[in-house]
Amino acid sequence: MSDPDDKRSSGQRKALVGYGRPPTDHQFRKGTSGNPRGRPKKSPRPSKAADGDTRLADLVMQEAYRQIQIRENGKLEELPMIQAVLRSLGVAAVKGSHRAQLAITSLVQAVEQRTLNERQAMFEAGIEYKRGWEEIFELCDSRGEPRPEPVPHPDDILIDARAGVVIFNGPVDDNQKAAWDQALERRTASLHEIEEYKRDIENEPELRRVYEDEIAHEQRLADLIGSRIPDEQTRRVPGFNIYEWREKQGKDKERRERLRQIRDSGSA
Template sequence: MSQPDREEEHREPEQENNIVPYKVGYGKPPVEHRFQKGQSGNPKGRVKGSTNKPKVNTGHGMRAAEEYLRYEAYRPVTLREDGQLIELPAIQAVFRAMGVAAMKGNRFAQKTLAELVTGLEQRDADARFELMGNALDYKKSWSDEIERCEKLGLPVPEPIPHPDDIIIDPRNGGVRILGPQTKEEKTHYDKATARRIEAQEEVSYFADKYRKARSEKNRQLYLENWHWEQRMFDIINDAMPERYKMKLKDRSYREGVSRAGETTTEFFEDRKRPPEERKWRDYVGD
């Protein structure tokens, strides 16, 4: 059948308003195969993984090759292990294959893997002890300066972080900072400390009022406020590093009141509940 005959065979009925009939041919599919209004031409959506393609600036001086290498190294790949499909970053799959080959006796894989691991451990050790050396210098210089100012009666500096907050483990070169490390954190600590002092004052005030009250109604009111402020004190105090902790005076030991060292756990457990069921929402705010 000739092309004109095929087009004539699929000719559609004339539309209203004297529109010229639609002829089927190249670039003119039959009506049942045309895109329908309001319907996507790709109902299955975007091909899986197409959104993960790297967007790398390949302009001069942009080190595009490194970006592509990093993308390929961490691109997820699927492989079969022990009869199960698992997904790993490509670089981890490479190291795993190298490890398997090394365990099977491949000497090149054994040598390469050993060199990679020992080199990694050495760089890690070097970085740790460099950090420890810097921390020791910082800690000593500021401790000496604080001591000098105290002896001379000069204003004592408050460096951030404070040298007493820097904990150094000489056995492995580990360095921890148990205190504020930025001005913003220091401001937060100062506010928390001020609120804790206020809570201590309130606890002592209401404890004294409770002991002296004659009315049972007043005793109950003072007791509730006493326990309220005690819980606030414990919330703040338990969250602070050991150097910043305080011991609460006039603590109540009645059943159901807060206990030192337990409020942090109780607080996070309480936050897992729906907002309307949280018993601590009035203490910390939402």
């Protein structure tokens, strides 16, 4: 929907506002370079030495994760070589090796620090992403324009300030969104089929057993999808956490299965 007051003198309509399409007030002005520093210099082509380094790195990683067998507590165990090295280092540290203790402590501290840095970067990026889209939504609302549907949708992102983490309650890219939508459509179809089979039982009671088997199949499918993929209305409730929700769905599924087994054993 266009606002006549925002039309340029040339009569052109303003562009839609959305991700990658900022409001006209924030676009580059005509005649002004978007890159005042000029074109960046081209990166030099990788040399043969760089190609050799890449091949060496590939070999190192391949060897590090090669499966080997070790004997521990009288039992053979298969695990990546790097894991076996770390385990041996940890055993030496426990036995009192000062060098091993320093090495394993440094490794753990480095991994913990990198994890913390990545989590902090993700947290800040999540906040900025949500803030940016909220501004675009407010602008669309003020102009009477429909809101865009970005993926991931900001309403599907939970910023847990207490834990300092970002939780994606919805699909994170277009491929995952298509898969989620298809699964939810299949669940809706299963629920519809269940109602149809129930009506068929009333019309054809002699085929009750057949229809009951079909109902059980469709119900299992609907329960499986429903326990893993929340619909849009569910996942966009403020404070929704998909991991807590899935855990609860799993417990509810186990409880329903126990009740079904008790009911089936009583009717047998």
